Amino acid sequence: MPPKLKRFVSPGKGNGLRATVRIRRGELVYSAEPLACCVSNKLARDVCHHCFSRRENLLRCSQCKMARYCNTTCQKQAWCGHKTECKCLKSLRPRVPTDSVRLAARLIFALLSPSKSSSEELYTLEEHESHLSSMSENKKQGLSQLASMLELYVQQEVPDLAQEGASALPPSCRDPLSLIAKVTCNCFTISDGELQEIGVGLYPSLSLLNHDCWPNCVMVFVGTKLQLRAVRDINPEEELTISYIETLSSTEERRRQLEDQYHFTCRCQHCDSQDKDGLMLSGHKSTWDPLKEALPRLEGLKAESDWQALLEGCSHLLSTVGCDVSDENVYKLRMTDMAADACIHLGHWEEAVGYGEKTLPVYSQYYPDPHPVHGVQLVRVAKLQHYLERIEDALDTFKQAYRIIKLTHGDDHPMTAQLLMKMEECRAEMVQFNSR
Secondary structure (H helix, E strand, C coil), X not given: CCCCEEEEEECCCEEEEEECCCECCCCEEEEECCCEEEECHHHCCCECCCXXXXXXXXXXXXXXXXXXXXXXXXXXXXXXXXXXXXXXXXXXXXXXXXXXXHHHHHHHHHHHCCCCCCCCCCCCHHHCCCCHHHCCHHHHHHHHHHHHHHHHHHCCCCCXXXXXXXXXCCHHXXXXXXXHXXXXXXXXXXXXXXXXXXXXXXXXXXXXXXXXXXXXXXXXXXXXXXXXXXXXXXXXXXXXXXXXXCCCCCHHHHHHHHHHXXXXXXXXXXXXXXXXXXXXXXXXXXXXXXXXXXXHHHXXXXXXXXXXXXXXXXXXXXXXXXXXXXXXXXXXXXXXXXXXXXXXXXXXXXXXXXXHHHHHHHHHHHCCCCCHHHHHHHHHHHHHHHHCCCHHHHHHHHHHHHHHHHHHCCCCCHHHHHHHHHHHHHHHHHHHHHCC
């Protein structure tokens, strides 16, 4: 089968990818395994370091004490890639390198391994941009610290990246600072079916994809395999785009994040028209500003899993603003979402479904279907409805989710299979109830 995409020079953006044939929405455009990947440090105890599945009671590597695996099969299959990393982790213990340092090191080990080849890639690592010339001195200083950590981390296996032992690396990848910069600018967050972060990976060809705040493609993962799917019909020669960031924010905030992280100013139609800003920032600024100001503190509580304090903070602020701030206001929506998260972790199911249901009409406005974020939110609410034995509501919500997920994730994704099973459960329970 001929490829559905090809590399080209995108005006004003540099390199890009465009379609070679007509692509229907929901169609798989491209899939790729990572050149290098690693589980996020914050989930190192909960996710298998080989297949990236969430599991309880994972087996721990007896040498480095960090890597964990589903079973001996995963452990044996991972050993070829882990054995070098294992020595480096042991040498640095009890310190643990950051995700970006571990990913850069895994990339070095992969490139130095004769079994690993990137000859089929559309975009070589040498071509990847580091963006060092456009970075602030503060950011360069932060990356320099990471580069020093990288050198320390790999020194037992690669004593000097610039010397003969690393000659198999592309020249720019022998400079630790340049390599760290390339990794941070070009890596992808690996997520599970419900879009929760589990790791980071490098997929060189897909680094060619340019950003759009309303893209025509989305990325989902099956384990570490990245799948690029169309969410709109795409014509031959049309550019393929993804969103680099979570788009649930105002134009000003999106542009600031893209400039800080990816070093460009977004000029997509969504940004230039600022078409959703009026809705996202609805209400008087003096009324919703306390919500905006409180978000960093509340996000900190969420990161620390302090669910009780998070719920108290969110519920107090939401009750304070009441109807003076519409549900469409983006800061109120984020706070409502966090309140639902807190309730789920605390087992407050009725309260959780109330918060969740309040978000659904707003999600449908901000995430044009089919969008995986809207689909996953529907799944989350449907599971709560099902647990509370609101079977008809749950079935209807699961159906809405399925119509989205089958397009964004594909028919063969575990998430799609799970949804079909949930709908069958609801139907069986309704039959059983009606037969009483």
